[in-house]
Amino acid sequence: MAEISVNIQRDGDDPRPTTARKDPNTCPTCRSHYRADELVALLRVCRQCGHHFVVGARERIAQLCDPGSFVEHAADLRSADPLAFIDLKAYADRLTDAELATGLGDAITVGVGTIGGSPTALAVMDFGFLGGSMGSVVGEKLAVASDLAVARGVPLIAVAASGGARMQENILALMQMAKTVMAIDQLRDARLPFISVCTHPTTGGVIASFAALGDVTLAEPDALMSFAGPRVVQDTTKERLPDDFGRSHANLRLGHVDAVVPRSELAATLARLLRLFAGSIPEPVVPAPPRAAPPSLGQRLASLFRRGASRG
Amino acid sequence: MVRVTDEVRRLRRRFQERGEESQIWDAVLLARHTSRPYTLDYVGGLFSDFYELHGDRAFADDPAIVAGIGTYHGRPVVCVGNQKGRDTVEERIRRNFGMARPEGYRKAIRAFELADRLGFPVLTFVDTPGAYPGVGAEERGQAGMIASSILAMARLEVPVIATVIGEGGSGGALALAVGDRVLMQENAIYSVISPEGCASILWKDAAQARKAAYAFRPTAASCLDLGVIDAVVAEPSGGAHKDHERAIRLVDVAISAALDEVLALAPRDRRLARRAKFRRMGVWGTAEPDTTASGLAAER
Numbered sequence: 001m002a003e004i005s006v007n008i009q010r011d012g013d014d015p016r017p018t019t020a021r022k023d024p025n026t027c028p029t030c031r032s033h034y035r036a037d038e039l040v041a042l043l044r045v046c047r048q049c050g051h052h053f054v055v056g057a058r059e060r061i062a063q064l065c066d067p068g069s070f071v072e073h074a075a076d077l078r079s080a081d082p083l084a085f086i087d088l089k090a091y092a093d094r095l096t097d098a099e100l101a102t103g104l105g106d107a108i109t110v111g112v113g114t115i116g117g118s119p120t121a122l123a124v125m126d127f128g129f130l131g132g133s134m135g136s137v138v139g140e141k142l143a144v145a146s147d148l149a150v151a152r153g154v155p156l157i158a159v160a161a162s163g164g165a166r167m168q169e170n171i172l173a174l175m176q177m178a179k180t181v182m183a184i185d186q187l188r189d190a191r192l193p194f195i196s197v198c199t200h201p202t203t204g205g206v207i208a209s210f211a212a213l214g215d216v217t218l219a220e221p222d223a224l225m226s227f228a229g230p231r232v233v234q235d236t237t238k239e240r241l242p243d244d245f246g247r248s249h250a251n252l253r254l255g256h257v258d259a260v261v262p263r264s265e266l267a268a269t270l271a272r273l274l275r276l277f278a279g280s281i282p283e284p285v286v287p288a289p290p291r292a293a294p295p296s297l298g299q300r301l302a303s304l305f306r307r308g309a310s311r312g
Numbered sequence: 313m314v315r316v317t318d319e320v321r322r323l324r325r326r327f328q329e330r331g332e333e334s335q336i337w338d339a340v341l342l343a344r345h346t347s348r349p350y351t352l353d354y355v356g357g358l359f360s361d362f363y364e365l366h367g368d369r370a371f372a373d374d375p376a377i378v379a380g381i382g383t384y385h386g387r388p389v390v391c392v393g394n395q396k397g398r399d400t401v402e403e404r405i406r407r408n409f410g411m412a413r414p415e416g417y418r419k420a421i422r423a424f425e426l427a428d429r430l431g432f433p434v435l436t437f438v439d440t441p442g443a444y445p446g447v448g449a450e451e452r453g454q455a456g457m458i459a460s461s462i463l464a465m466a467r468l469e470v471p472v473i474a475t476v477i478g479e480g481g482s483g484g485a486l487a488l489a490v491g492d493r494v495l496m497q498e499n500a501i502y503s504v505i506s507p508e509g510c511a512s513i514l515w516k517d518a519a520q521a522r523k524a525a526y527a528f529r530p531t532a533a534s535c536l537d538l539g540v541i542d543a544v545v546a547e548p549s550g551g552a553h554k555d556h557e558r559a560i561r562l563v564d565v566a567i568s569a570a571l572d573e574v575l576a577l578a579p580r581d582r583r584l585a586r587r588a589k590f591r592r593m594g595v596w597g598t599a600e601p602d603t604t605a606s607g608l609a610a611e612r
């Protein structure tokens with residue numbers, strides 16, 4: 001698969017510093033600068049501060065799938081602009097520009113591949129394509145990904161990166177929330193698991209539809225995962241927002257995700273989950289250290305007693 | 313670059329013919345009219361008896377959504393709807409201007425599941441500017457509850473008739489609108505975001521709401537063209553607020569007809585037909601083989 005460079009275009013409601021808008025290779029948190037190839041090799045994680053940069057769909061697939069295993073489906077679908085929508089710029093022009101910038105037909109890439117040797121269907125969003133917004137094509141392709149999973153009897157993994165529904169398709173975009181939820185329901189009927197991976201940002205109509213329905217839901221560090229963006233909440237309620245409002249670790253604390261997984265561990269974590277779901281015994285990634293003899297009952301009671309005594 | 317069908321061309325033409333900016337803005341104002349009949353007005357007019365259920369059994373009762381068991385033309389039904397407050401500021405605030413929190417959707421799900429268990433048809437009434445964007449609502453899982461409510465409706469084997477009676481605002485509206493038949497009153501609106509929200513994001517100015525509404529046309533006629541709703545329900549001349557009784561009678565006729573159609577299907581077929589109906593929603597084309605991204609780049 002050809003590597004492509006992704007222009008990060010932030011259409012979303014991102015409250016973080018916007019250095020990345022000017023230079024996608026400079027860390028917005030600590031200002032460390034990277035060469036393009038260096039950043040790819042680092043999985044787009046800042047070596048200095050751990051900031052997770054946005055990753056495009058193709059690069060994400062390369063990070064996760066076994067080399068050469070991914071086969072793309074429904075690549076020829078394109079948004080058709082049925083509303084002939086024009087705001088400050090025509091939607092048709094926005095689509096052309098996004099395709100040129102990303103080399104992608106729309107904000108999601110779907111197909112089948114293997115991760116750690118286990119087959120899976122995969123749907124990966126691209127924030128660089130109109131803020132990862134969900135319109136008719138994203139909804140249809142997510143449904144195609146569910147069809148692929150059902151036809152092959154494999155799980156579905158969706159990696160979300162989206163500001164929400166695509167306003168330029170208005171009501172049709174809203175309907176994709178129902179369509180994608182029903183795609184997940186189809187997996188449930190087929191007794192196949194769905195793993196949702198939420199990356200920065202996963203908001204609006206995407207977090208309120210398929211992305212919220214993972215049998216296992218993982219999130220990348222510091223990913224924004226809220227229905228309403230922080231600015232909207234601030235403006236509507238005049239409430240003081242917690243500093244970590246909507247961030248993945250807050251979502252973990254509040255019980256909305258199963259784990260926050262650093263990008264360097266994501267492929268291994270997904271491989272492990274796929275093996276668990278397949279019912280096979282996971283092979284240990286690292287050889288287990290030799291185990292010390294288990295403590296005797298007496299030793300365990302003694303340690304309990306000591307802890308109890310020290311509490312007084 | 314993109315091969316589109318005659319159907320898409322026809323839709324684009326229809327949109328260009330769909331009224332002037334002022335007409336579309338009139339629908340937005342009528343949909344939000346504070347004298348318009350609200351969910352509980354329809355409940356009072358359509359059901360010979362209605363018993364309201366309260367609470368989500370986890371945290372609170374959300375007055376922005378009403379749910380209950382009613383008798384509709386002699387038949388037991390479950391009814392769920394967004395509810396705006398009327399008359400006093402206190403009542404409007406108590407109903408949170410129709411903006412539900414996660415507890416409201418959890419109450420709705422509870423009612424949907426009851427209906428499915430007892431075999432009662434579900435009637436929903438949609439009228440909300442959107443789900444409430446508050447810190448607490450977000451912390452208690454607003455996004456997940458909207459998704460769960462959509463899923464709960466998708467799974468029902470009983471008939472589901474949804475009627476958009478005012479503002480169908482975003483995911484907060486869709487969470488109650490996954491119907492076998494979706495009806496929409498003539499002057500109701502249904503959109504992915506409010507015209508103001510759309511204007512502030514795309515025009516960077518909420519004051520451009522009229523322009524945004526014109527660009528994305530949240531009207532019943534447009535929703536019908538796009539295959540998102542099944543029928544437009546006429547309103548008394550001047551709007552539903554002019555004559556509540558007549559507005560309710562017109563909605564009654566439309567719901568009865570839709571319910572009869574859906575009752576004729578077998579329970580499992582209903583669920584699969586509903587899934588197939590939403591699967592068809594959306595309009596897209598395919599790439600011309602010679603104008604993929606690389607071809608486009610070469611052209612320039």
Ligand SMILES: [Zn+2]
Pocket residue numbers: 027028029030031032046047048049050051
């Ligand atoms: Zn950094």
